[in-house]
Amino acid sequence: MDIFLIVLGAILTNNILLTTFLGICPFIGVSGEYASASGMGMAVIFVLTMTLPANWLIKHFILDPLGVSYLSLIVYIVTIAFLVQVVEMFMKRFLPALYSSLGIFLPLITVNCAILGGVLFAIATWNLGFMESVAYGFGGGVGWALAIILMAAIRERLRFAPIPEGLKGPGIALIIAGLMAMSFVGFSGMINIRDFGG
């Protein structure tokens, strides 16, 4: 039950993009087209679900016992870069169709702050357990994908709308994101992931 609540909370109440501002650069940059937005969303779900448990294990079985938690940031980012590389090689070999549809987005995920941010929130700030971290990783990825897909759909509709010259492109995208964030405020208070932390 807890796991289900965390997944739901990560998607709606603690949406990684609209409430903690993580991964906004690709959210603005890649949301121009529906197809690339959903590709990016899938890639984030994939990588976030893999990196959270991996970094959880590293923190609890390597960094904490050795007392070298000051190295955590360096270790986390190297783990993320390494996992992205592994995921990329794995997909190329076994899922070539998905691999070619994701294209350049997969390597770019290393510098997507949603990944490192998700790790820092779940493991460092909230101190979630192992299964809770997995759930938060998956839910956070789905929440991010949901936000970027919604955004891409809205932007496709706006293509021929009479937008003031200065606001065209990123300006209007940010304002739409603001309106989306406002609607997500309606979910706030329902579930708080912080309560599941230790």
Add this chain to the structure above:
Amino acid sequence: MAEAIQIQKASAPAIPLTQRLPKTKGWKELVRDIWDDNPTFRMILAMCPTMGATNMAINGMAQGLATLIATVASSATVAALRTIIPAEVRLPAYMIIIAFWVTIVDIFLRAYLPPLSAALGPYVPLIITNCFVLGRAEAFASQNSPGLSALDALGVGLGFTMSLTLLGIVRELLGFGSLFGIQIFSGWTPWVIMIIPAGAFLLVGLYVGIVKHFSPGGQIGGGA
């Protein structure tokens, strides 16, 4: 030939620094990075800390300065090591250099300014994935001397600090009625929207629009 050039150099009249400075390469880089290529409002880079850490003016400024220090140090290090790092593994190497400097900034903040560190939360460690820190390392520092790279990073950092402080000032003024913690409006009804995430998105969107409207030059585009 070399002698002739040297003689010419020596006999050139001394130009006062105030006139000479705007013409130097470093100065041009600095100005271009602060305004024409402003990371926040022009390039739409580094949006996470731009929104997450600007609910108060002081937080925005602190986040900007932390990023500035990390960028300058990383760029100078990358430039100093640019001949040693093999091209194939340069991106992982840059990430480790950046993570190293960000860890130092984070530990420093936690030790000497704990309230500020608590207010910024994970946005200080997240400087590692700040697009323009890696961007400056890859685009500029990998091909230039440490001094010029540090100057280039300083320009980007100053532009970023300026943008974040501007956002923080407006959000704090409307959201709390205060400025840098000093109450400006008495009996102010706080605009809750300016404190919650939605206000950050709306405000950055408006800033981007205003900058583009009044100064259409430069590059506006989404990064990754």
